[in-house]
Amino acid sequence: MSKSDLAFLSNDLIYASMAICALAFLVFAYELAWSIRLGEEKTTLTRRQKVIRIAQALTILYFLLLFAGVVTRGLSAGRVPWGNMYEFSITGALAFTLAYLVASLKFEVQWLGILITFASLLTLGTAVTLLYVPSAPLVPALKSPWLVIHVAAAIISGGVFLLANCIAAAYLILEQVEKKRAGARPEWAVRLPKLETLDQLSYRLVALVFPLWTFAIIAGAIWAEAAWGRYWGWDPKETWSFITWVGYAAYLHARVTAGWRGKRAAWLCLIAGSTFLFNYIYVNIWGTGKHTYSGL
Amino acid sequence: MAPALGFLICGGAMSSSQVSYDSQPPQLSGIGFARWIWRQLTSMRTALVLLLLLAIASIPGSIFPQRSQNPLQVNEYYQTNPEIARWIDRASLFNVFSSPWFSAIYILLFISLIGCVVPRTWEHFKSARALPPITPKNLERLEEFHQFSTNWNESELLKHASSELNRRRYRLRTLPDSIGAEKGFIRETGNLLFHLSLILLLIGVAYGSLGGMRADVIVSEGETFTNVATSYDSLSTGGLFSIDDIPPFTITVKKFTAKYDLVTNAPIDYRLDAQVVDEPNKAPRDVVVKVNKPLTFGDARVYLQANGYSPIVTVRNSVGAIVLRGPIPFLPQDGNLTSIGSIKVPDMQPQVGFVAKFLPTFERTVERGGFSTYPEALKPVLDLAAWSGDLGLDSGIPQSVYRINTEKLTQIGLDALSPGQKWELPNGVGSITFDGFTPWVNLQVVRDPGKAYSLVGAVLILCGLLVSLFGRRHRIWVRVSQKDGDTIVQVAGLTRSPGLDEEIRTLVAVLQEKSEIGKEDNVKE
Ligand code: HEM
Numbered sequence: 002m003s004k005s006d007l008a009f010l011s012n013d014l015i016y017a018s019m020a021i022c023a024l025a026f027l028v029f030a031y032e033l034a035w036s037i038r039l040g041e042e043k044t045t046l047t048r049r050q051k052v053i054r055i056a057q058a059l060t061i062l063y064f065l066l067l068f069a070g071v072v073t074r075g076l077s078a079g080r081v082p083w084g085n086m087y088e089f090s091i092t093g094a095l096a097f098t099l100a101y102l103v104a105s106l107k108f109e110v111q112w113l114g115i116l117i118t119f120a121s122l123l124t125l126g127t128a129v130t131l132l133y134v135p136s137a138p139l140v141p142a143l144k145s146p147w148l149v150i151h152v153a154a155a156i157i158s159g160g161v162f163l164l165a166n167c168i169a170a171a172y173l174i175l176e177q178v179e180k181k182r183a184g185a186r187p188e189w190a191v192r193l194p195k196l197e198t199l200d201q202l203s204y205r206l207v208a209l210v211f212p213l214w215t216f217a218i219i220a221g222a223i224w225a226e227a228a229w230g231r232y233w234g235w236d237p238k239e240t241w242s243f244i245t246w247v248g249y250a251a252y253l254h255a256r257v258t259a260g261w262r263g264k265r266a267a268w269l270c271l272i273a274g275s276t277f278l279f280n281y282i283y284v285n286i287w288g289t290g291k292h293t294y295s296g297l
Numbered sequence: 298m299a300p301a302l303g304f305l306i307c308g309g310a311m312s313s314s315q316v317s318y319d320s321q322p323p324q325l326s327g328i329g330f331a332r333w334i335w336r337q338l339t340s341m342r343t344a345l346v347l348l349l350l351l352a353i354a355s356i357p358g359s360i361f362p363q364r365s366q367n368p369l370q371v372n373e374y375y376q377t378n379p380e381i382a383r384w385i386d387r388a389s390l391f392n393v394f395s396s397p398w399f400s401a402i403y404i405l406l407f408i409s410l411i412g413c414v415v416p417r418t419w420e421h422f423k424s425a426r427a428l429p430p431i432t433p434k435n436l437e438r439l440e441e442f443h444q445f446s447t448n449w450n451e452s453e454l455l456k457h458a459s460s461e462l463n464r465r466r467y468r469l470r471t472l473p474d475s476i477g478a479e480k481g482f483i484r485e486t487g488n489l490l491f492h493l494s495l496i497l498l499l500i501g502v503a504y505g506s507l508g509g510m511r512a513d514v515i516v517s518e519g520e521t522f523t524n525v526a527t528s529y530d531s532l533s534t535g536g537l538f539s540i541d542d543i544p545p546f547t548i549t550v551k552k553f554t555a556k557y558d559l560v561t562n563a564p565i566d567y568r569l570d571a572q573v574v575d576e577p578n579k580a581p582r583d584v585v586v587k588v589n590k591p592l593t594f595g596d597a598r599v600y601l602q603a604n605g606y607s608p609i610v611t612v613r614n615s616v617g618a619i620v621l622r623g624p625i626p627f628l629p630q631d632g633n634l635t636s637i638g639s640i641k642v643p644d645m646q647p648q649v650g651f652v653a654k655f656l657p658t659f660e661r662t663v664e665r666g667g668f669s670t671y672p673e674a675l676k677p678v679l680d681l682a683a684w685s686g687d688l689g690l691d692s693g694i695p696q697s698v699y700r701i702n703t704e705k706l707t708q709i710g711l712d713a714l715s716p717g718q719k720w721e722l723p724n725g726v727g728s729i730t731f732d733g734f735t736p737w738v739n740l741q742v743v744r745d746p747g748k749a750y751s752l753v754g755a756v757l758i759l760c761g762l763l764v765s766l767f768g769r770r771h772r773i774w775v776r777v778s779q780k781d782g783d784t785i786v787q788v789a790g791l792t793r794s795p796g797l798d799e800e801i802r803t804l805v806a807v808l809q810e811k812s813e814i815g816k817e818d819n820v821k822e
Pocket residue numbers: 083084085086089142143151152155156217218220221222223224225226228229232233238239242243277280281285292293294295
């Protein structure tokens with residue numbers, strides 16, 4: 002298979018994965034709508050669980066297709082598939098979905114599927130429409146082993162931060178819902194984890210990847226020293242990485258030492274997460290600076 | 298938010314010794330007030346607030362163009378909105394990272410961290426040798442509390458508890474009726490390491506900018522660059538830098554090769570073959586410089602930063618004598634290396650200047666005029682506009698080498714030349730020949746004596762972070778007492794890290810099992 006065949010195959014796989022992802026989203030949404038409508042009828046619980054299982058199977062299928070799409074993209078360019086923002090986005094969606102699938106092995110987070118598939122669709126949709134660039138070799142500045150180290154760390158941290166943020170958002174929504182009904186949950190939310198569990202889970206995820214995020218920044222700085230002649234130059238991407246770092250550091254501090262829990266902590270988590278998204282979207286697309294490999 | 302943040306800082310893993318904060322300044326004047334200020338500044342609360350402030354203060358630096366990164370964009374800003382630009386400049390928003398207010402936050406953070414962490418480190422090392430805290434009077438008030446009674450011997454039970462806790466690496470304080478145990482000293486060590494390393498990082502950054510230098514020089518193929526202050530095109534140095542800090546090496550640019558992708562026109566590879574002499578009288582050596590592979594001379598490094606073309610021209614005067622010859626570096630304007638430049642010939646009467654464009658792969662449309670469609674020189678053309686009059690070089694105002702001020706000049710003609718072509722200027726003024734072209738490279742010489750400190754600081758920050766996030770700190774107390782002939786055993790603990798409840802539950806289970814007939818009669822949540 003020639004390199005351009007591989008590039009086309011990759012595109013097809015990405016489109017196919019999006020279709021399956023959309024399907025998974027619809028099934029998750031159907032299940033949610035069903036449980037909202039049925040209200041108090043408890044008998045449907047097992048049937049609804051079956052539907053969830055279908056949705057999750059579709060999510061796994063979507064993940065596998067996307068994985069194949071990312072791998073063929075890398076093969077078509079003869080390198081790791083992290084050379085521009087299109088590739089970064091598809092790998093990011095992959096990491097995000099993987100974080101969800103792994104987390105759902107250990108924790109009760111299947112119900113998050115609707116958010117995960119929605120966010121993935123959004124990411125992939127943006128990638129194929131706005132960010133797409135043809136498969137091409139790396140520009141000289143990216144030819145370095147640090148590409149793998151730095152970008153892998155950044156992508157994984159990003160995926161897990163976003164997952165933690167989805168959970169924090171779910172916390173805030175459920176908290177609101179419970180408050181309206183004086184602590185009781187509507188039928189559709191009954192099987193969702195307790196608020197405390199959500200709170201703990203998003204904290205654990207952040208605590209887990211915060212060191213990795215720190216490492217991603219340090220690796221970036223070491224690389225910048227070799228590629229750009231300085232390890233820190235307050236380039237917009239560097240500035241916003243620092244802001245995200247301080248944001249999550251404040252979040253961890255607030256939890257560990259001030260005992261912030263619940264709503265306040267969730268908001269802080271969302272603020273820190275939004276600085277990450279801002280860095281990813283705004284700085285890549287509209288920002289200037291050295292970090293623009295997005296090819297836009 | 299302030300009270301919460303206050304607790305945030307003084308509570309927690311850092312506080313082996315609780316520090317109290319007076320939120321009101323004392324009514325004392327003089328020394329008392331100064332001490333109050335110092336205490337406020339060096340509280341961890343202040344340090345964290347300053348770190349947050351530093352993050353917030355860096356935001357405008359990513360919104361407004363920065364002089365240090367993008368001087369052209371700053372100029373553009375000035376041209377489009379001169380009035381607003383002046384106000385922005387007054388607030389240092391074009392120089393955020395060297396502005397007084399940014400430096401103020403940075404320096405305060407530095408002082409605050411030192412004042413806060415150094416004494417704490419001292420405390421910490423003293424407490425490393427100290428015994429675990431004395432058993433509190435009312436154990437039942439602690440968050441984890443278990444109690445059971447047994448008819449086993451008190452001292453036997455305590456002995457068992459000791460050996461059990463010992464096995465789990467607790468440090469012990471043995472009292473007549475109880476034992477205190479503590480574990481997880483490492484967590485606090487990690488926390489302190491983190492903050493101390495932050496100081497080291499800041500020192501590295503500060504030392505690097507004070508003792509460092511950064512200089513740029515454009516060298517055409519075939520030319521030799523000698524590292525002395527006068528040969529730079531631009532040079533910026535820190536306050537403590539002296540030019541003797543870097544060796545007088547030379548670099549001869551032998552060959553520069555750029556490869557481009559035929560589909561996207563993006564660069565694939567830059568390679569500079571050069572010969573360097575590390576010090577005068579040393580043997581020359583051949584080197585290859587690439588984007589991710591700078592040259593190293595002592596603690597200075599030389600980076601391959603940019604590249605472009607230098608057209609080679611020969612200018613003759615009205616009698617045919619050569620008045621100017623050589624490669625003249627042009628400034629690239631886009632990815633296809635459409636380059637602009639100027640050829641100034643002051644030694645003619647009247648003076649002549651050429652406003653020029655070099656197009657490596659020439660194309661022309663009505664709307665755009667001449668431009669380049671590929672970065673490699675496949676069809677090179679030199680577009681020239683000749684001007685005659687006063688170049689204004691003697692006015693004392695420094696001029697860009699790439700531009701000509703045409704105020705006191707009149708245009709005398711336009712032409713486009715291919716390599717080898719000659720243009721006879723109108724009115725017998727003289728002629729210009731486009732002999733060819735050669736690539737140039739922009740070498741950046743950087744010395745940063747602080748970067749090793751920063752790197753060590755950053756790596757230790759990461760280590761400290763890992764230890765303080767994943768280390769666990771527990772305190773456990775066991776007390777025995779007599780009641781109606783039975784032995785009452787109380788086990789309680791205090792923690793800020795997860796896992797204590799389980800630790801205590803297993804301890805209680807083990808003790809009950811050991812005392813065989815233990816029966817738990819009170820478990821408090
Ligand atoms: C202190 C230095 C650096 C910092 C703080 C930094 C930060 C980041 C961050 C936060 C990301 C995550 C993706 C995003 O938000 O867009 C990222 C991705 C990336 N970094 Fe860096 N980086 C640094 C240096 C470098 C250097 C020196 C290079 C290459 C010469 C580089 C190349 C990339 C690439 C290719 C990506 C993925 C694609 C993209 O998002 O554009 N980074 N970096």
